[in-house]
Amino acid sequence: MNEIVSLQDVTYSYSPEDSDMRKAVDGISFNINDGEWIAIVGHNGSGKSTMAKLMNGLLFPQEGVVRVLGETLNEENLWAIRSQMGMVFQNPDNQFVGATVQDDVAFALENNGIPFEDMVKRVHESLAQVKMERFLNSEPHHLSGGQKQRVAIAGALALKPRILILDEATSMLDPQGREEVLTTVHKLREDTRLTVLSITHDLEEALLADRILVMNQGKMHAEGTPREIFARGQELVELGLDLPFSLKMSSLMLAQGVSLETEHMSEDELVKDIWISNFNK
Amino acid sequence: MDIELQQVGYAYSKGTPFEKQALTDVNLHIPSGSYQAIIGHTGSGKSTLLQHLNALLKPTEGTVKLGGLEIRANKKAKNLKPVRQKIGIVFQFPEHQLFDETVLKDIMFGPLNFGVPADEAERRARALVEQLGLPEEVLEKSPFDLSGGQMRRVAIAGVLAMEPSVLVLDEPTAGLDPRGRQEIMELFHRLYVEKGLTIILVTHSMEDAARYANRVAIMHEGRCVLSGDPEEIFGDEQHLSEFQLSAPRVVRLQRRFELLLGYSLDKLCLTEEQLAVEMGNIVRKERDF
Numbered sequence: 001m002n003e004i005v006s007l008q009d010v011t012y013s014y015s016p017e018d019s020d021m022r023k024a025v026d027g028i029s030f031n032i033n034d035g036e037w038i039a040i041v042g043h044n045g046s047g048k049s050t051m052a053k054l055m056n057g058l059l060f061p062q063e064g065v066v067r068v069l070g071e072t073l074n075e076e077n078l079w080a081i082r083s084q085m086g087m088v089f090q091n092p093d094n095q096f097v098g099a100t101v102q103d104d105v106a107f108a109l110e111n112n113g114i115p116f117e118d119m120v121k122r123v124h125e126s127l128a129q130v131k132m133e134r135f136l137n138s139e140p141h142h143l144s145g146g147q148k149q150r151v152a153i154a155g156a157l158a159l160k161p162r163i164l165i166l167d168e169a170t171s172m173l174d175p176q177g178r179e180e181v182l183t184t185v186h187k188l189r190e191d192t193r194l195t196v197l198s199i200t201h202d203l204e205e206a207l208l209a210d211r212i213l214v215m216n217q218g219k220m221h222a223e224g225t226p227r228e229i230f231a232r233g234q235e236l237v238e239l240g241l242d243l244p245f246s247l248k249m250s251s252l253m254l255a256q257g258v259s260l261e262t263e264h265m266s267e268d269e270l271v272k273d274i275w276i277s278n279f280n281k
Numbered sequence: 282m283d284i285e286l287q288q289v290g291y292a293y294s295k296g297t298p299f300e301k302q303a304l305t306d307v308n309l310h311i312p313s314g315s316y317q318a319i320i321g322h323t324g325s326g327k328s329t330l331l332q333h334l335n336a337l338l339k340p341t342e343g344t345v346k347l348g349g350l351e352i353r354a355n356k357k358a359k360n361l362k363p364v365r366q367k368i369g370i371v372f373q374f375p376e377h378q379l380f381d382e383t384v385l386k387d388i389m390f391g392p393l394n395f396g397v398p399a400d401e402a403e404r405r406a407r408a409l410v411e412q413l414g415l416p417e418e419v420l421e422k423s424p425f426d427l428s429g430g431q432m433r434r435v436a437i438a439g440v441l442a443m444e445p446s447v448l449v450l451d452e453p454t455a456g457l458d459p460r461g462r463q464e465i466m467e468l469f470h471r472l473y474v475e476k477g478l479t480i481i482l483v484t485h486s487m488e489d490a491a492r493y494a495n496r497v498a499i500m501h502e503g504r505c506v507l508s509g510d511p512e513e514i515f516g517d518e519q520h521l522s523e524f525q526l527s528a529p530r531v532v533r534l535q536r537r538f539e540l541l542l543g544y545s546l547d548k549l550c551l552t553e554e555q556l557a558v559e560m561g562n563i564v565r566k567e568r569d570f
Contacts, residue, residue: 242459256561
């Protein structure tokens with residue numbers, strides 16, 4: 001598999017002259033492969049967002065190297081690399097500049113000097129990808145939270161990025177809005193080879209990723225598949241995280257004397273196991 | 282303090298071409314000392330409703346009763362200050378409202394504004410910092426040097442420093458990590474149990490509403506379409522789905538078991554812990570059988 005982003009011994013401190021101050025990101029190394037869905041989880045202040053900023057050159061590391069698409073990120077290639085990276089932020093209301101949905105999606109294209117005909121085509125295509133093509137002329141502030149975030153994703157997709165970074169993009173949405181956004185990301189990954197990097201507190205969301213990186217106090221605490229990571233159980237709770245619903249239910253049931261083969265990641269498996277192990281069905 | 286909304290309607294920009302009806306015929310009674318959850322989708326009118334609860338907005342129809350104070354449409358409201366001190370609102374992302382040089386000054390700002398003497402305001406600030414689990418050193422720090430979770434707590438302390446008897450919370454845990462979320466929800470629950478505060482929680486989280494509230498109201502398209510105790514509201518999934526809402530996950534899981542078992546459990550479990558206990562009991566019964 002091809003590496004698309006790589007961090008090697010990356011360190012960043014917001015006040016480098018003060019050695020007492022904990023570094024926001026401290027000696028982090030990892031690779032992301034082309035087409036992977038990576039979730040980064042960790043407590044508030046664990047360095048997740050700083051890491052995202054280091055990847056798209058909003059910040060430069062004080063130590064270590066950030067490589068994107070095979071190139072070491074520097075002042076010269078910053079803009080070229082950034083155009084390969086779409087980013088969607090937490091607050092749906094803070095990321096609109098256009099008066100209508102299509103103006104908004106076109107904004108970055110205009111900035112990048114895309115010819116008009118091509119622009120119209122790309123706006124339509126990217127809105128279709130997030131199923132918002134019917135809202136071409138709607139005013140963004142009339143949309144629901146989930147719809148706004150889908151438009152924000154379309155705005156990122158219009159530039160045909162290789163990497164999509166979601167920085168807590170679902171945390172302000174209601175359950176339906178969250179579902180819409182996650183379904184959209186799922187679909188995108190099936191249709192394109194987009195690499196997705198989602199920074200999230202939502203462990204149900206992390207469960208959908210190919211691989212999870214767990215951050216703690218600026219350091220990489222663990223990395224692995226969702227199954228490997230959540231097998232750590234209580235240790236995650238001690239890091240200020242939580243367990244996905246089915247796992248939490250599994251351990252509570254075990255504590256109450258319900259028999260189970262194992263602790264489960266999915267509700268379907270949990271229900272089936274309880275049924276078979278306890279009712280001889 | 283009892284809060285009652287009677288046939289409340291609210292239209293933004295009333296009498297202009299941009300008039301928009303946000304609330305229609307809302308009736309809701311929140312008795313003193315209850316923990317009321319208000320649930321609904323984005324745009325359902327929750328935030329508009331919330332702003333009526335300490336007279337930031339005045340109804341364009343109907344009456345809002347805040348304790349002894351009546352706020353009616355078409356009548357000028359007087360003497361709002363005492364009620365605003367009694368009803369504290371923690372807005373979404375309250376840390377955006379921090380402004381003062383130090384945490385201590387920021388927390389003292391509200392009480393000083395309401396005429397509380399400086400030494401008393403300081404005593405409250407110190408006590409609250411401790412109660413909210415913040416280290417004492419933060420008092421002298423700039424609120425902007427704190428982490429997101431700490432800033433949130435300081436902002437909440439600023440509201441609690443006015444010693445309100447009603448606390449209105451608009452998505453108070455949005456953006457916090459799971460531990461921070463749990464700690465803050467437990468804090469509100471303690472204030473409800475130990476100090477008898479009325480809590481009004483506006484939330485997207487069915488799980489939080491089920492775990493903490495003793496009354497639940499559902500807003501939909503500007504109307505309060507359902508209200509009752511959590512068992513009633515969350516037990517009626519069909520009704521919820523009419524408003525594109527689903528029951529808390531634990532309730533849905535209970536329903537799956539009931540379908541397999543062929544009978545209903547004695548009660549609706551509103552937390553994971555309750556369902557685990559119930560399932561434990563059933564499994565034991567089954568074994569002895």
